[in-house]
Amino acid sequence: MAEMPVIDPEKCDGCGLCVGVCHLNALAIVNNVITIIETVECDWCTDCELVCPTGAISCPFEIILQEP
Amino acid sequence: MAVQLEFLKSILYFSDLGLAELESISKIAFEKTADRAEMVLLEGEPAANLYFVASGVVKVFKTSAEGKEQILSIVRPGESFNDVPIFDGGPNPVSAQTMGPVLLYGIKKNDMETIIENHPQIALNVIKVLASRVRHLVSLVEDLSFKHVIGRVAKILLEHIRDEIGRGPRLTQQEMAAMAGTAREVVGRSLKALEEEGVIKLDRHRIIITDKEALQKIMEEPS
DSSP: OOOOOEEOTTTOOOOOHHHHHOTTOOEEEETTEEEEOTTSOOOOOOHHHHHOTTSOEEOOBEEEEOOO | OOOOHHHHHHSGGGTTOOHHHHHHHHHHOEEEEEOTTOEEEOTTSBOOEEEEEEESOEEEEEEOTTOOEEEEEEEOTTOEEOHHHHHHOOBOSSEEEESSSEEEEEEEHHHHHHHHHHOTHHHHHHHHHHHHHHHHHHHHHHHHHHOOHHHHHHHHHHHTOOOTTSOSOOBOHHHHHHHHTSOHHHHHHHHHHHHHTTSEEEETTEEEESOHHHHHHHHHSOO
16 A cells, blocks of 8 residues: 555544645545545645644655665 | 625634624625636736635745745635735735635725725734734744755754664654754755755655765755
């Protein structure tokens, strides 16, 4: 399964701003909470994290060293 | 279609007004819809309208001569943009682009002046909005002018490399901004700059350090 943004349902207030900005339609509101549609591959633009007013979405990066 | 009174009441500009005043404003305001990635304002053009975001998100930014973008603010429902040129009469100092489908309520420059003349109590709220805008921009100026943010971002990346067995924290841009003492928007720009310099590569959720020595040099550069 592809890596996807992480949602904290306790922080999510269901405002839906992230759903509107996701250009791959990888987010949806289910029972008033944002849910990731895991069949869609996210390109990690991080716009959902940027617009979230409650800090409920995170798009964390792994930092790795390129093999020589 | 008339602008919803409930929405107008939720805007700081108009929060002190009664029903009759809100109704008169709702008749003056107009709706504007836009799809994703539409330019709503262009820097340098004459300013015609003040906008309030009813739904969706708008990105307010400046673009350098080389095409580099610096986000100045993210405008969410209930917030306004294009306030400055509406009140000082100058051209748009920034560009604005939708980040998804949006519904905006607009008020023409001349109409806004009439509204303030008729309802002077709005002026205090306008000052509050503009003061908070100045405070945000002063903080951004500080970050962009006085802090060697790119060096700090380089240091953060070097200090959080995953080890051979994949252990190590995963960091969001917000977390990197908190560590670097700057705004998330500045971190985003620093990462892009590091990628353009060829020292890192952004690959979905991975930041791959492609030239560790060069990244160390950037980290050590004096502010």
